[in-house]
Amino acid sequence: MRAVRMSAPGVLEQVEVPTPTAGPGDVLLRVSAVGACHSDLHILDAPAGMYPTPMILGHEIAGTVDTVGAGVTGWSPGDRAAVYGIIGCGRCRACLRGLENQCRVVPVGGIGLSRDGGLAEHVVVPASRLLHVGDMELEQAAPLTDAGLTPYHAVELARPNLRPGTTCVVIGIGGLGHMAVQILVATTAVRIIAVDTSVAALDLATRLGAHHVVQAGPDTVEKIRAHVGPAPDGADVVLDFVGADPTLATARQVVATGGRVMLVGLAGGTLPVRPVADEPPTLPLETSVEIPFWGTRAELQEVIALGRLGLLQADVQIFPLDRAPEAYDLLRRGEIHGRAVIVP
Ligand code: NAD
Ligand code: ZN
Ligand code: ZN
Structure with a gap:
């Protein structure tokens, strides 16, 4: 073969x-x-x-x-x-x-x-x-198994913070990120702020239901804070689908006190963690950082259900x-x- x-x-x-x-x-x-x-x-x-x-x-x-x-x-x-x-x-x-x-x-x-x-x-x-997968197109079924499942699992872990009316920042609107936006739209009532360096990725995020988009650059943090408010307020959840130093720096500066940073991207960046805030702060108090990996079989079945309902494509x-x-x-x-x- x-x-x-x-x-x-x-x-x-x-x-x-x-x-x-x-x-x-x-x-x-x-x-x-x-x-x-x-x-x-x-x-x-x-x-x-x-x-x-x-x-x-x-x-x-x-x-x-x-x-x-x-x-x-x-x-x-x-x-x-x-x-x-x-x-x-x-x-x-x-x-x-x-x-x-x-x-x-x-x-x-x-x-x-x-x-x-x-x-x-x-x-x-x-x-x-x-x-x-029922009668779903197999070109659609394949991406559900990772690009769909991994963000779904991250959203499941972060769900206690994803209350109606809260804010989720999604960094990196590629294979995983564009599925994350749809999963948030389909399964939560949160405000979605999509962040990417690419304008085309941000256009896709808007089409899929993101409420605000931010083009990543030197002023990413200020642009996100314009939507979520200044520290110690901020985003309830940050889903980082890049995981590089600049995106992790953004994540820790925009996450709210008590918020959650979900580090999914494997770009090899470092996120400093110190219990006492300094300048610039490492992470707000009561914040948690999680490193989700892929997902479970049961979650994949739910992701496929979202696909079959036309809610995740x-x-x-x-x-x-x-x-x-x-x-x-x-x-x-x-x-x-x-x-x-x-x-x-
Ligand atoms: P992708 O290349 O399809 O998407 C990455 C997106 O991030 C692109 O839209 C790109 O423009 C954007 N981006 C890159 N640098 C950026 C920056 N500095 N700021 C903002 N946006 C930026 O990648 P993918 O297939 O979606 O995978 C994303 C990451 O998740 C990869 O590192 C991958 O290895 C990892 N991953 C992790 C798991 C896990 O279980 N933890 C599972 C699958 C993939
Ligand atoms: Zn993968
Ligand atoms: Zn085992």
Whole structure:
């Protein structure tokens, strides 16, 4: 089968590899769509040894069941499914509670993270990772599994602060951020302030229901404060889908006393935490900072429900498999709006 593989750190190439077969408990999926996540760029850029190579990338997958392995019940060839990408140990305290994204044994285990992913014509996944998607388009189902699920989980964690009438700042209106805006619109009654460097991203945010947009620059904090008020007032929740030094500096300066900063982006920035405020303040008192990771299977089912109700729809740019490297180049240059989805 054709595949796009990280052959060595930083090296993405098109290859022909043997089509895998479904072992006991597994399903061979015919991949219909796979989202290009910014995390794939972080994986490509990671030092040698952090991720296995060679490895087929792609952790945001939807497709149809091709064949089922021994012992698989409930799935038949032709069934349409989205893939929950995390594979926890299934036995630890966290996994037993359904929190596989907190697995104590396999910290970042998953399809396209620790084993071959979906940038290929076929992928083998444990049958337990599949969720039904009804008649939803599979190009739409794929982005729900990460670009949808990750912000949904972050919003779930922050929900105590997302009371009607409160304010949420969303930084980075890319693949995840443009889904976050829709999740906030569909499941909360909060005022949304979208922040991005790109005007096109901000236009998308407005179209999706953001109440205010702020173009990131030297005066980002002042522009956000014009909407949320000066410290110690501020934003009740900041969802940071970038996680670089400048965005974290913005987050800590605009979050309200008692607010929540959800650090989702993996750009490697630092957020200083000190209990006594100095000048400029590190974080207001009573603030919490959380580092959400992906989400749970139960949450993915809810995200799919939002998709099926038409309340959550990725803005997709479609690429054939042989143009996957180009899609990642565009993503790196900030030229993808919404989500790039690769259709093998
Ligand atoms: P993306 O490239 O689609 O979107 C990033 C957006 O941020 C773009 O619109 C870009 O213009 C904007 N941006 C970049 N720098 C900015 C700045 N300084 N200020 C304001 N906006 C800025 O990326 P994505 O696929 O949505 O992923 C976002 C981040 O989330 C990545 O770091 C990714 O690795 C991470 N991620 C984390 C998890 C998790 O579980 N924690 C899951 C998926 C992705
Ligand atoms: Zn991802
Ligand atoms: Zn576990």
